[in-house]
Amino acid sequence: MQESDRMNEAKKTAIWDQWQQGQPMSVIARSVRKPPATVFSYLRYHGGIRPRPRTQRSSALRLEEREDISRGVAAGLSLRAIAKQLSRSPSTISRELSRNGGIDRYRAAEAQSNAKKRARRRKVCLLVKHQRLYQLVQGKLLLDWSPEQISGWLERTYPDNKSLRVSHETIYKSLFIQTRGIFRKELRKHLRTKRKFRHAKPHTAGTRGHIVDGVSISERPAGIEDRAVPGHWEGDLIIGSNNSQIATLVERQTRYTVLVKVKSKKTEDVVSALSRQMNKLPALLQQSLTWDRGTEMASHAKFSVATDIDVYFCDPQSPWQRGTNENTNGLLRQYFPKRSSLSGFSQQDLNKVAHRLNIRPRKTLDFQTPADMLNQLLQ
Numbered sequence: 001m002q003e004s005d006r007m008n009e010a011k012k013t014a015i016w017d018q019w020q021q022g023q024p025m026s027v028i029a030r031s032v033r034k035p036p037a038t039v040f041s042y043l044r045y046h047g048g049i050r051p052r053p054r055t056q057r058s059s060a061l062r063l064e065e066r067e068d069i070s071r072g073v074a075a076g077l078s079l080r081a082i083a084k085q086l087s088r089s090p091s092t093i094s095r096e097l098s099r100n101g102g103i104d105r106y107r108a109a110e111a112q113s114n115a116k117k118r119a120r121r122r123k124v125c126l127l128v129k130h131q132r133l134y135q136l137v138q139g140k141l142l143l144d145w146s147p148e149q150i151s152g153w154l155e156r157t158y159p160d161n162k163s164l165r166v167s168h169e170t171i172y173k174s175l176f177i178q179t180r181g182i183f184r185k186e187l188r189k190h191l192r193t194k195r196k197f198r199h200a201k202p203h204t205a206g207t208r209g210h211i212v213d214g215v216s217i218s219e220r221p222a223g224i225e226d227r228a229v230p231g232h233w234e235g236d237l238i239i240g241s242n243n244s245q246i247a248t249l250v251e252r253q254t255r256y257t258v259l260v261k262v263k264s265k266k267t268e269d270v271v272s273a274l275s276r277q278m279n280k281l282p283a284l285l286q287q288s289l290t291w292d293r294g295t296e297m298a299s300h301a302k303f304s305v306a307t308d309i310d311v312y313f314c315d316p317q318s319p320w321q322r323g324t325n326e327n328t329n330g331l332l333r334q335y336f337p338k339r340s341s342l343s344g345f346s347q348q349d350l351n352k353v354a355h356r357l358n359i360r361p362r363k364t365l366d367f368q369t370p371a372d373m374l375n376q377l378l379q
Contacts, residue, residue: 007034007038007042011032011034012042014028014031014032015028015032015039015042015043016050018031019043019048019050020050025039025040025043043197044197046177046197047172047173047175047176047177047197047198048176048197048198049172049173049176049177049197049198054119060115061088061092061096061115063108063109063112065086065088066096066108066111066112067108068082068085068086069082069086069093069096069097069106069108070106070107070108072085073097073103073106079093079094079097096111099111099114100114125170125174125182126166126170127166127170127171127174127182128182130163130164132164133154133163133164133166134182136150136154136164137150137154137166137171138183138187140153141171141175141183141187141190141191142187142190143190143356143360144190144192144334144356144360145360145361146168146191146192146360147168147169147171147172147175148168148363149360149361149362149363149367150166150168150171151165151166151167151168151171152361152363152366152367153361153367154166155367156361156366156367172198175187175188175191176188176197176198191334192330192331192333192334211293211295211297211298211300211313212298213301214293214297214300214311214312214313215310215311215312215313216312216313216315217290217312217313217314217315217321218315219312220288220290220312224252224287224288224290227252227253228253229253229287230251230253230254230284230285230287230377231251231284231285231286231287231288232251232252232253232287232288232289232290233249233250233251233252233278233287233288233289233290234249234250234252234289234290234291234322234324234325235247235248235249235250235274235289235290235291235322235325236248236291236292236294236319236322236325236326236329237262237265237270237294237296238329238332238333238336238342239342240336240338240339240340240341240342240343241339241340241341242341242343243264243265244341244342244343245262245264245265245342246259246260246261246262246332246336246342246345246350247259247260247261247262247270247273247274247277248260248325248328248329248332249274249277249278249289249325250324250325250328251285251370251374252324253373253377254365254370254373254374254377255324255328255362255364255365255370255373256358256370256371256373256374257328257332257354257357257358257370258277258354259332259350259351259353259354260273260274260277260347260350261273261345261346261347261350262274265294265295265296266296267295267296267297267298267299268299270296270297271297271299271300271302271303271306274289274303274307275302275303275306275307278307278309279306279307282378284377284378286307286308286309287309287310288309288310288311288312289303289309289310289311289312290311290312290313290314290321290322290325291311291312291313291314291322292313292314292319292322293313293314293316297311297313300313328357331357332353332357335353335356336353355371357370358370358371358374359371
């Protein structure tokens with residue numbers, strides 16, 4: 001094998017740099033002249049998480065010092081004399097020789113290699129040392145909580161117990177890095193993305209149609225924008241295979257989610273189903289609805305007449321203007337994967353999924369749940 005074909009440090013660095021930029025694996029493979037399967041295996045082994053660069057303690061012996069020790073031993077100098085030349089303690093020189101074959105067998109290069117091997121020893125992970133913390137994290141993962149939600153919930157629930165704290169990065173690493181062997185790989189299926197390892201998330205802009213006589217989001221009152229008043233919703237459809245869809249509604253202040261079964265994308269079916277669902281809400285929560293430019297809301301005037309709820313529409317190709325709903329739809333894909341049929345879910349099934357989402361803590365709510373926030377409003 002030629003040197004240029006080896007997986008050297010330069011190629012590993014190139015892989016991680018491009019991976020963090022969101023480059024496809026095929027592009028990365030071409031740039032480092034490796035098969036895509038090799039790049040995939042390398043990334044999967046590390047869980048898609050770039051290894052922390054190795055550093056040496058400032059007090060550790062350097063290769064040059066080990067070479068001076070080797071020359072001093074060959075010249076017959078005493079340990080104290082060698083230590084004095086290096087401005088080191090004699091006990092440091094004694095331990096260095098003892099660890100590497102003694103005076104007769106000491107070699108600087110071999111001693112340096114041994115030191116690097118000893119430095120690679122794995123530290124015991126926090127989740128292995130603390131069984132109660134491990135059980136708490138595992139239990140919440142089984143409830144489909146994200147690592148960030150778990151980390152925030154632990155800090156909020158056990159403010160005086162620092163032994164029950166763990167960062168979301170530690171949880172992700174414990175899930176994805178194979179060599180840790182802490183969690184069963186089946187637990188990764190409880191993450192929203194269900195990926196085998198972490199990678200940069202690509203951004204995909206949406207394109208939708210035109211709405212006649214729709215009121216632009218730019219005319220929406222400022223009180224809606226700053227989330228100061230409850231009852232303002234964002235909505236959209238998530239689409240499945242075989243022409244199936246579900247309407248999703250999210251309240252802007254509490255992030256409370258409502259799912260609605262719809263027969264089709266026809267505006268008559270969507271408006272009828274949304275009207276029935278929104279009329280079940282308390283009057284406090286019936287204020288406005290912001291929708292994308294999808295033609296399923298072409299009959300928005302009929303919806304407003306049926307519910308007395310104002311409807312606002314995002315600018316073309318600007319789904320980020322209803323970002324709360326976009327983020328929630330991403331969470332819902334954990335339960336309704338892309339390219340799967342949504343027609344088999346009853347309204348009761350959808351209510352159960354919405355409830356599960358509403359009892360998950362949110363970082364933006366200081367790790368309270370949408371259900372808790374809504375209950376506080378309605379008390």
